[in-house]
Amino acid sequence: xxxxxxxxxxxGSISLLFGWPAIxxxxxxxxxxxxxxxxxxxxxxxxxxxxxxxxxVTLRTGKVxxxxxxxxxxxxxxAEELDIHVSRIDVIAGDTRVCPRxxxxxxxxxxxxGGKAIRMVSxxxxxxxxxxxxEKLSVPTAALDVRDGMVRTRDGRSxxxxxxxxxxxxxxxATGAVLPKARPRRVVGTSVARLDLPAKVRxxxxxxxxxxxxGMLHARMVRPPSAGARLLAVEIAPARAMxxxxxxxRDGDFLAVVAEREWSAVKAAAQLASDxxxxxxxxLPADPIAWLKDAATQDTVIASTGTPPSAGTRLVRRSYSRxxxxxxxxxxxxxxxxxxGTALHLCTSxxxxxxxxxxxxxxxxxxxxxxxxxxxxxxxxxxxxxxDDATADAALIAMRLPGRPIRVQWSRQxxxxxxxxxxxMLIETEAHLDDRGNIMFWDYALRSPTHNAxxxxxxxxxLAAPTLAQPTARPKTNNFGGPPAYxxxxxxxPSYVFPGLRVTTRFVPESPVRTSSLRSLGAHGNVFAIxxxxxxxxxxxxxxxxxxxxRHATDPRAQAVMQRACDAIDWSHPRPAxxxxxxxxxxxxxxAAYCAIAIEVEIREGEPVLVRATLAADAxxxxxxxxxxxxxxxxxxxxxxWARHEAVRFDGAGVASRDWRDYPILTIxxxxxxxxILIDRPDQPSLGAGEAxxxxxxAAFANAVARACGARVRNLPIDRAAIAAARVRA
Amino acid sequence: MTTALTVNxxxxxxxSTPDTPLLYVLRDELALNGAKYGCGAGQCGACTxxxxxxxxxxxxxxxxxLAGRSITTIEGLRGPKGGLHRLQKAFLDQQAAQCGYCTAxxxxxxxxxxxxxPRPTEEDVRTALSANLCRCGTHNRIVHAxxxxxxxxxx
Numbered sequence: 001x002x003x004x005x006x007x008x009x010x011x012g013s014i015s016l017l018f019g020w021p022a023i024x025x026x027x028x029x030x031x032x033x034x035x036x037x038x039x040x041x042x043x044x045x046x047x048x049x050x051x052x053x054x055x056x057v058t059l060r061t062g063k064v065x066x067x068x069x070x071x072x073x074x075x076x077x078x079a080e081e082l083d084i085h086v087s088r089i090d091v092i093a094g095d096t097r098v099c100p101r102x103x104x105x106x107x108x109x110x111x112x113x114g115g116k117a118i119r120m121v122s123x124x125x126x127x128x129x130x131x132x133x134x135e136k137l138s139v140p141t142a143a144l145d146v147r148d149g150m151v152r153t154r155d156g157r158s159x160x161x162x163x164x165x166x167x168x169x170x171x172x173x174a175t176g177a178v179l180p181k182a183r184p185r186r187v188v189g190t191s192v193a194r195l196d197l198p199a200k201v202r203x204x205x206x207x208x209x210x211x212x213x214x215g216m217l218h219a220r221m222v223r224p225p226s227a228g229a230r231l232l233a234v235e236i237a238p239a240r241a242m243x244x245x246x247x248x249x250r251d252g253d254f255l256a257v258v259a260e261r262e263w264s265a266v267k268a269a270a271q272l273a274s275d276x277x278x279x280x281x282x283x284l285p286a287d288p289i290a291w292l293k294d295a296a297t298q299d300t301v302i303a304s305t306g307t308p309p310s311a312g313t314r315l316v317r318r319s320y321s322r323x324x325x326x327x328x329x330x331x332x333x334x335x336x337x338x339x340x341g342t343a344l345h346l347c348t349s350x351x352x353x354x355x356x357x358x359x360x361x362x363x364x365x366x367x368x369x370x371x372x373x374x375x376x377x378x379x380x381x382x383x384x385x386x387x388d389d390a391t392a393d394a395a396l397i398a399m400r401l402p403g404r405p406i407r408v409q410w411s412r413q414x415x416x417x418x419x420x421x422x423x424x425m426l427i428e429t430e431a432h433l434d435d436r437g438n439i440m441f442w443d444y445a446l447r448s449p450t451h452n453a454x455x456x457x458x459x460x461x462x463l464a465a466p467t468l469a470q471p472t473a474r475p476k477t478n479n480f481g482g483p484p485a486y487x488x489x490x491x492x493x494p495s496y497v498f499p500g501l502r503v504t505t506r507f508v509p510e511s512p513v514r515t516s517s518l519r520s521l522g523a524h525g526n527v528f529a530i531x532x533x534x535x536x537x538x539x540x541x542x543x544x545x546x547x548x549x550x551r552h553a554t555d556p557r558a559q560a561v562m563q564r565a566c567d568a569i570d571w572s573h574p575r576p577a578x579x580x581x582x583x584x585x586x587x588x589x590x591x592a593a594y595c596a597i598a599i600e601v602e603i604r605e606g607e608p609v610l611v612r613a614t615l616a617a618d619a620x621x622x623x624x625x626x627x628x629x630x631x632x633x634x635x636x637x638x639x640x641x642w643a644r645h646e647a648v649r650f651d652g653a654g655v656a657s658r659d660w661r662d663y664p665i666l667t668i669x670x671x672x673x674x675x676x677i678l679i680d681r682p683d684q685p686s687l688g689a690g691e692a693x694x695x696x697x698x699a700a701f702a703n704a705v706a707r708a709c710g711a712r713v714r715n716l717p718i719d720r721a722a723i724a725a726a727r728v729r730a
Numbered sequence: 731m732t733t734a735l736t737v738n739x740x741x742x743x744x745x746s747t748p749d750t751p752l753l754y755v756l757r758d759e760l761a762l763n764g765a766k767y768g769c770g771a772g773q774c775g776a777c778t779x780x781x782x783x784x785x786x787x788x789x790x791x792x793x794x795x796l797a798g799r800s801i802t803t804i805e806g807l808r809g810p811k812g813g814l815h816r817l818q819k820a821f822l823d824q825q826a827a828q829c830g831y832c833t834a835x836x837x838x839x840x841x842x843x844x845x846x847x848p849r850p851t852e853e854d855v856r857t858a859l860s861a862n863l864c865r866c867g868t869h870n871r872i873v874h875a876x877x878x879x880x881x882x883x884x885x
Contacts, residue, residue: 197822202764209763263749263751331776380831409767411770412770412771626825631828633870634867635867667860668872670860671870
């Protein structure tokens with residue numbers, strides 16, 4: 001099970017001190033191997049694992065559950081190495097008071113990096129328990145075997161983990177000397193059911209939104225019509241006089257109501273909004289891509305080999321774009337903060353509770369050791385959405401009302417208008433083809449504002465910070481990243497081999513609205529552009545798009561996923577008029593999971609209808625196949641939603657995409673059936689896969705539309721109007 | 731002033747002001763967490779409950795308009811022997827969730843569908859649940875879970 005941490009977990013432990021020499025020394029071999037980064041940062045075993053007398057194991061992790069199933073996978077890795085059943089494991093995640101700090105839950109690092117740490121610390125714990133058992137049973141460790149937490153001798157004697165060290169803490173540092181065993185896997189590689197779903201299907205409290213501590217008050221924010229508007233005047237008395245209202249908070253342009261009941265807060269916020277006058281900030285661009293084309297840039301060449309051929313080649317020159325996108329969490333951001341007069345505690349669905357607690361300490365002016373945070377699950381966030389901002393809002397209000405937990409719930413309209421958007425991108429590219437149509441030189445330049453403006457890069461990145469009476473300005477944006485993962489330029493270097501190429505990042509430091517990390521960062525726009533371009537080059541060369549890619553891809557694992565996805569959709573089978581198949585491929589971040597997607601589309605009365613999709617992925621060793629399928633298919637459908645429907649629109653009054661009617665997303669009726677093919681490689685390291693399908697899905701869709709109707713849409717989204725316009729051009 | 735309702739089979743007199751949407755009554759007064767706030771405008775379905783057996787978006791319907799009605803939330807769904815309802819079981823069997831925030835609304839929307847149409851086609855399920863939004867991309871698993879639950883009903 002996954003449970004919120006309780007302080008009692010810490011109580012009553014007796015330290016277990018070991019007199020043994022270090023394990024590395026005993027094993028006699030040279031220097032201890034390096035610890036995985038997460039474990040090196042917190043090498044004490046008792047930070048990660050506790051054992052109770054009844055044999056239950058508590059696993060603590062700084063990574064958090066975002067709906068991606070990571071805690072179930074972690075319990076599997078722990079169970080595998082400890083040789084216990086998954087059901088004996090309790091997981092505590094993202095509580096800064098008790099969990100090891102592992103960095104934010106981002107970028108598909110949780111399994112490759114965090115998972116490695118959990119595996120290793122569990123393996124070390126197992127070895128300690130085996131040693132204790134060997135002493136107790138007076139046999140050598142080699143004579144012992146473990147089955148579900150029971151250590152057994154060959155002659156039938158046994159002792160349980162719980163009776164060896166239950167209730168005591170293991171005060172040892174991980175050495176890195178005990179490697180995960182190369183024995184038959186029992187739990188890793190199996191589809192263990194998600195630990196958090198039973199509560200969710202019963203409607204039991206499972207989300208931050210369901211948390212109601214005694215004495216809690218409800219707060220609602222009152223936002224300006226457009227970000228950056230200044231509060232000229234506000235009449236507080238009418239809202240303050242409404243039933244249940246405890247107070248109205250105003251700090252500069254930061255405005256909120258606090259009430260005993262939630263609905264009273266909603267009504268008072270509406271009253272306060274009608275009594276507030278704001279100035280009018282500069283209008284937002286009606287055509288964000290046109291704005292992007294002319295925006296000032298900071299240019300960096302991130303890859304360059306060879307030079308463009310001077311003659312004898314054919315040139316294909318194209319440009320592609322994606323608009324501002326919403327994270328669009330189904331549950332608007334929420335947070336609960338409690339200031340007891342001395343210390344501030346935050347309940348948050350942030351991807352980085354440790355980092356956020358430190359930033360909020362600065363925001364509210366408390367020493368960093370007086371601010372703690374505890375992750376509680378929110379609705380899926382898909383990156384840096386409003387969760388951090390809502391936590392800061394709650395903290396600011398809680399500081400004014402010591403002793404009362406303050407719950408801030410953003411409205412749907414505020415979530416749509418004020419979350420940090422996914423950044424728009426404009427890609428200009430040209431390819432030089434030789435006489436056989438092969439790409440000789442590839443010149444690629446992307447324009448984009450930041451994909452990474454998290455609060456960890458500055459207090460001013462919190463929505464509230466620049467609006468306070470003592471404001472903290474938004475910090476300058478930056479294209480935080482660099483090789484090999486990059487940010488705006490993630491996956492801008494193609495996953496193909498070309499004799500010559502140049503890739504240029506034209507970073508746009510100013511954006512009229514705030515942008516930050518959306519699932520896969522720039523990889524979505526870059527893979528959409530590269531894979532659309534590959535199809536356009538294949539068409540120019542008169543070569544089948546699959547064959548064309550296989551020519552330019554040398555990695556057999558890349559070739560395998562492409563072939564499998566296309567085989568599954570009957571790639572070469574002729575389609576009726578108005579139907580077409582498209583494919584796309586990328587290796588996420590150029591070093592994580594390999595993913596190829598094929599999509600069949602029908603153009604029905606001008607509308608693109610998603611007929612079916614196939615996806616093949618190679619993520620190295622698979623921890624939980626069903627979890628991986630769910631993530632890959634989920635990413636595919638989310639990406640199709642982006643590509644089929646989504647664009648944040650602006651009007652004179654600010655963000656015009658205020659709710660789901662203004663910003664439709666893919667419905668259950670529109671979703672195509674998806675076949676997911678996994679290529680398991682138990683002998684290879686696990687590769688991050690949670691974001692691997694975002695890029696290929698949108699590109700495969702665009703390619704399918706082009707094949708179905710002969711009209712190429714290069715600017716997302718691909719809707720009826722875009723197709724009609726492309727047909728006119730074609 | 732109170733409003734009399736039946737919630738999950740129990741008669742209750744709720745004290746929230748009559749204009750309070752049912753969702754806030756359920757969550758804040760009755761501590762029933764299953765129905766979720768998603769949009770406050772009946773656009774996303776996260777707040778879906780049953781009202782006299784039919785799907786109702788609880789986030790924007792004032793409680794006064796529901797006096798005397800029978801409300802079922804996901805906490806009130808039961809199987810024949812008191813355990814999980816077949817829809818809840820099917821959602822677990824199919825692992826038909828990622829973040830799970832839309833799940834309760836999906837299950838209640840599906841419960842209303844199965845009540846009206848015990849043997850729905852896949853098309854029926856997709857149409858009925860198209861007004862319930864999922865952002866994680868669990869669309870197909872949800873459809874399969876509902877079809878599986880319908881089979882279980884007749885199996």
